[in-house]
Amino acid sequence: MSKIIKIGTRDSELALWQATTVQEKLETLGYDTTLVPIKSTGDEVLDKPLYELGITGIFTKTLDIALLKGQIDIAVHSMKDVPTQLPKGIVQVAVLERAISHDILVHKGAGFLESNSPATIATGSLRRKAQWLHKYPSHKVVDLRGNVNTRLIKLIENDWQGAIFAQAGLERIKLLPKDAVVLDWMVPAPAQGAMVVVAQKDDAFSIKALQKLNDPNSELGTSIEREFLRTLEGGCTAPIGALAQFEDQTVHFEGVLFSLDGKQRLAIQKSVPQKEAKGLGEKCAKEILSKGGDKLMQEIRNENSALH
Numbered sequence: 626m627s628k629i630i631k632i633g634t635r636d637s638e639l640a641l642w643q644a645t646t647v648q649e650k651l652e653t654l655g656y657d658t659t660l661v662p663i664k665s666t667g668d669e670v671l672d673k674p675l676y677e678l679g680i681t682g683i684f685t686k687t688l689d690i691a692l693l694k695g696q697i698d699i700a701v702h703s704m705k706d707v708p709t710q711l712p713k714g715i716v717q718v719a720v721l722e723r724a725i726s727h728d729i730l731v732h733k734g735a736g737f738l739e740s741n742s743p744a745t746i747a748t749g750s751l752r753r754k755a756q757w758l759h760k761y762p763s764h765k766v767v768d769l770r771g772n773v774n775t776r777l778i779k780l781i782e783n784d785w786q787g788a789i790f791a792q793a794g795l796e797r798i799k800l801l802p803k804d805a806v807v808l809d810w811m812v813p814a815p816a817q818g819a820m821v822v823v824a825q826k827d828d829a830f831s832i833k834a835l836q837k838l839n840d841p842n843s844e845l846g847t848s849i850e851r852e853f854l855r856t857l858e859g860g861c862t863a864p865i866g867a868l869a870q871f872e873d874q875t876v877h878f879e880g881v882l883f884s885l886d887g888k889q890r891l892a893i894q895k896s897v898p899q900k901e902a903k904g905l906g907e908k909c910a911k912e913i914l915s916k917g918g919d920k921l922m923q924e925i926r927n928e929n930s931a932l933h
């Protein structure tokens with residue numbers, strides 16, 4: 626095929642792995658491609674917690690701009706890093722078959738989980754922090770930023786008992802320690818473990834190529850989770866988890882909203898036939914909002930803006 630599809634990606638090891646996976650799939654289909662690694666603001670600013678930067682989409686913004694300028698034809702993202710509202714002119718084309726969505730604890734000995742001794746856990750995620758403190762109120766949670774590799778090194782260098790990662794990310798770059806503890810009680814980020822490919826809305830050639838990479842179940846599950854997030858958050862970052870899982874023709878959905886300190890927890894669980902799944906995320910979010918989520922989101926907005 627005549628056109629070469631320029632695949633934009635962040636330049637972390639994980640992002641490059643993900644982009645290469647998309648590249649291989651496109652090449653197998655007979656398309657010519659080239660990788661264009663781009664440094665993103667999210668990777669450069671390492672000294673501030675993400676939520677303090679006050680913008681969503683910090684990891685995706687640089688690639689969005691390159692896409693809109695035509696420097697790249699498509700962009701590959703970890704779907705959980707993509708804001709629920711895509712920029713004008715950019716469309717989601719393919720959600721690849723999703724990997725495991727759980728979070729995982731990397732540690733230096735997991736005995737502290739059973740004992741009552743004090744412990745310090747590192748994570749930059751409000752969602753992980755709130756859920757950890759909810760379960761282990763006597764622990765301390767410290768901020769940890771940077772790409773997966775940087776975070777692993779910081780864990781080794783610091784006097785922390787453990788740090789929390791997405792299992793999928795560590796597996797992809799083959800850095801998952803054998804003794805890591807799967808946190809199956811922690812509700813993952815909406816779309817965690819999923820890769821999404823976006824293109825310009827008028828680029829029929831790239832869109833046609835990418836459509837063949839889409840996995841319908843992964844697309845449906847992540848869309849329910851992101852709809853839950855979109856309905857709750859209204860543009861602010863909050864400790865929100867969501868997971869849609871498929872069993873036969875049924876979708877099991879679980880969504881949670883925590884206070885920043887992890888003390889308050891609002892949760893919802895619903896199972897519906899897959900063909901009735903449309904609107905499930907929004908419906909569950911609205912139930913959370915009416916059960917006190919409205920007030921909790923307002924408190925989170927106030928606390929977040931006090932930090933800026």
Ligand SMILES: NCc1[nH]cc(CCC(=O)O)c1CC(=O)O
Binds near residue numbers: 704705791794820
């Ligand atoms: N926020 C960074 C990020 N974005 C996607 C992944 C992992 C892969 C995935 O969830 O798809 C990670 C690392 C992590 O959370 O440990």
